[in-house]
Amino acid sequence: MLTEAPKYSEEEFDLSVRAAWLHYGAGLTQGEVAKRLGVPSLKAHRLIARAHRDGLIHFTIDGDISDCLRLEEKLRQRFGVKFCEVCPDLDDEPLPLLTLSIAGSRFLRRSLETGEDQIIGFGHGRTLSTSVARLPNMSIGKRKLVSLLGGLTRRNSATPYDVIHRLAARTGAETYVLPLPFYANSVEDRAVFLAQRGVREVVELGIQASLRIVGIGTMEYDASSVATGMIEREEFDAARAAGGMGEVLGHIFGIDGRVIENGLSARTLSMPVAEIGRHKTIALAGGRSKIDAIRAVLASGLLYGIIMDERTARTLTA
Template sequence: MRVAMDPDVDLALRCAWLSLIGGYTHEEIAARISTSRTKVTRLIQAAQRAKLVKVTVEGAPANCVALEEKLAAAFGLERCSVTPDLGEPDLPLSALGALGAHVIHAAIERHNASVVGIGHGRTLSACVDALPLMDRPDLKLVALLGSLTRTASTSPYDVIFRFVGRTGGTGYCVPAPFFCDSEEVRALFLAQRDIVAVRELAESASVAVVGIGSLGDRYGLMTGGMITTSELDALHEAGAVGEILGTFLDAEGRPLDVELNRRVIATNLESLRGREVIAVAGGPTKAPAIAAVLRNGVVNHLVTDEVTAQELVELAPFVASKTVSTAKPRADVA
């Protein structure tokens, strides 16, 4: 346990264990620790607010299972996980975070992973917050993209080192911008010894966890200051529909021949094939972007919410009949 054991935390944990694991009533716990029932309730609530209590529900509602099967068949996925709709008005961070954490934890255990590649974004951040504590000092958590961003909510640095706090592992970031000012500047960064070492470590990851970006007005890379309004306009003109690890794709999942794709410092999508690549994504207006990324074929495990899953099922008849690979891997993008 990595939580400082001050008396209040210790008592909150004791009450949570007695209630949720031991099955004691609040009255019985109060008698056992010589306090009031009201204080017991407050202590358990404090443990929950501090994210010391994680709840896992085994199984899924029938509609979610049906959607998982339909999406796996439509997009050629090896796995698909759909969380029930919790009625969240905007990005369903609570639902996606809880299910994403469960999926990530299971994948690490299933592969006995020693190296995990990590993307960026608010959804992955929510997954890390919901992860159970793991005793994995051998685990290496490595950024799949440049870690120097303007805001913590989109930074792999922030996600990775909070992941380290949940697992006891070691974090590795790419000390470079996500997007460089020019292709020449990018080449200079890629020649640096430290960056080469981290990128080589990323190549050994057996599990990769990524987000998916849609190019709306609230697109995270734009609100985070990493791309400009004019660059976003140019992407729309070029036919960009979705983004994964800084690579912009058209509706068929093909990487676009645009300047930003040549200035990004990120793992080559082609190099991720053959591993378990988990994409956690959902929410209003996200379905077209997710469909484009799934059609690329690099993602083989989708985690999404029930509403988005239904939209993807409805989109499926109108998209390409099968998942396609990228036309030509860019050897200079890793």
């Protein structure tokens, strides 16, 4: 049974249970626990000690989080990702926005605080935007935050789920924006856009980013790229007909992970698809409507890691 609720935050409790499971259950050293959780070694030691002091550790470790850790290991083995975080379900919506935004904000905060990555790239979308909204005001020094794709739409002056401007407001960091649409009108227009002085430098900065945090888009008609007018319905239908299941940074993937080469993907204003896997690219995604999209993108082998809700993880590992 669980002991009396510990007198610290839900986030600290969650980290303590994770640290204890990894140390006592998985047999990792405190240094390895610190690396897995992305915290200093001293904090890992304190988390493990706190779990022990609060009676969480007996013959087993109390807390549902151990199930999440087992799912993480299954996902790593099945899809070959090096980092995986599965979060306990907090809501029962087609898009588990509460679960994902809490997990996403925690990951963002750790990444911004550690200083390990001097350049961090960001996609956009509702889940990432809501995660940023949960961040406290922070000071992160001289690191650079860069948008990985254009966000101007045909129906709005900018995507309603903008991320990079919200990050600038939260962190005061040096931020770089691509003042471009999501897709160019033609392959020729794409070449012209990307050759512009200023644009070329921002794209190159995104390619250099040692950490990228992105969303995964679906090929359903409620996808944000259709809803916000980034692309027309006929273009979307053509991509679906070609086998498209999921999208990352404007690039479309089939269920087997292959890149869908068509007119739409050839016009995306972001880094080339081959560059996605060259540095740590971590997706934040989940929900019933995104199962096939997530499976397709994971099958591509381009992701370094993924953060998702428990229900999605169970479906993907069933």
